[in-house]
Amino acid sequence: MVKLNRYIGRTVTAAIILVLLVIVGIDLLSQLIDELKEIRGDYDFVAVLKYVLMVAPGSFYQYLPFAALVGCLAGLGNLASSSELVVMRAAGISTFRLILAVIRPTIILTLLGLLVAEYVAPVSQQIAESQRGVALQKSANIHSQYGMWHREGNEFMHFNAVQPNGVLYGVSVYRFDENRELTANTFAERASYQEGYWLMEEVSAVEFAETEATKKRYSELRWDTELSPELLNILVLDPEDLSISGLWRYANYLDKQGLNAGDYQLAFWNKILQPLMILGMVMVAISFIFGPLRQVTMGFRVFIGVMVGIIFRTLQDILGPSSLVYGFDPVYASVIPIVVCFAIGVVLLAKKT
Template structure:
């Protein structure tokens, strides 16, 4: 039985890795073409390549469920095409055991993807965004279509780029009163974190009143705030690439500021439930192989896997905003597609017995 486990498991595992490499490669090529529109003297071909390279861990993590679904279909489909599954069933191997054998390599990939998403992707994503922002705006304090927005009370802030050592570039600060009337606008070339405060450099402040605007400049200026480099690092990275502890802490911070935290809570629950999502998708893939796709061609299996993956991803993308509109918990939005896939897989397997 151990040889059987290794044979089936290795076939499914290699198929998942192959599909993952193809999907991520195509996505990276598409991203490179999109970034190529911004190539300039400072944001060179090599810089674009470095940006794509640094975002690869995040892309790998993002496509693990999709690859597990299609890879499992291809791996088991290959065994079905060569009649090896028929021989295994004739030898007395139950469908439940085959399900568990195929599930193990998928869960291994899920664990590896989870570790990648927790430990590697947040750092490389933040470094990629910083390098791109600084390359696209060399020597400029403001501008650019990328950057970090944050709010602290009635103060709205934008930072062009964040370095790992606690230095931010291109600060824009808009201060409003209780009636949301702008009091002043501040711009600074850069700011350095000094432990419990920031030191701004090359500061320009425009103070507004009902009848005039006064402009003042400062070479350096102290900025006392509760914003830290760790907090900005969280803001600089898309929620789906943040580690679970940071998602939890930042969602609590947003709640303390009276701001909406549903996006971060949704990303938190999706990350926690990703192994379950992969398990549910693999269950659907296995049920297809033992059910309606038992005699199907390889191309049709790939097509079916892509359709199921798109439906699953679309349902997740629709239920996320729906939770904001209709007011139900983000946990339910993350859990509903998983339960639907799991129930569908169990029902299809029950019919295949």
């Protein structure tokens, strides 16, 4: 039985990895084509290629549920097409034991993916975005369209580029009063983090009064803010690219600032529940092989897997923004597709066992 489990596990794992490599390869090629349009200044083809390769780990975890679905359909479908599953069933191997043989390697891949998403992808993504931002901001004037915005109280901040070592480039700070009128505007070419504060360099500061505006220049200027390099390393990334711990910290920070943290809470629940989504996709694939797709061609199985994956992805994309618009807890937007996956898998398997 151990050899049989290993054989099924190798077959399914190889199929999942192959599908994952194909999907990620297509995604990276698409990103490369998009980034080639942005080549200018120091952001040359080598920098573009380096950027695309460094964001690859995030793509692996993002497409893992889809690859698990299609890979299980392909791997188990190959066993079904060669009548190996029939022989296993005739030898007295129960459907439940076959399901366990498929789920075990999937759990291992899921755990590996979770480690990549927590410790590898956010770091490589942050370094990639930082290097890209520094290269592009050199060809920009005061503001770079590739920078990022942040709000803290009545201050709105824009950074052209953020480096992971606590260095900012192209820092703009806009301060408003209670009537939402601009009272001050500060721009620094560079800012570095000291012990508890930021030191701005080559600063141009403008203060607005009712009848006049006063402009001053400083070689250095202290800037006090609650933003730390750790928080900025989170800010530079999109919510779906952050680690689970980073999402939790930044969502709490936004709550303390009285700002909407819905995007980060949604991304947090999507990531922490993704292992269950992967298992749900595997259950759907298993139920299809033992059920309606038992005697169809491999191409048709893959086609059905792609269609099912697109449907569930669309369901996630609809429920996620809906939770932000209508104000219900983002955890429900993450849980509902998982429940649907398991329900479909259990119902189809119950009909065939």
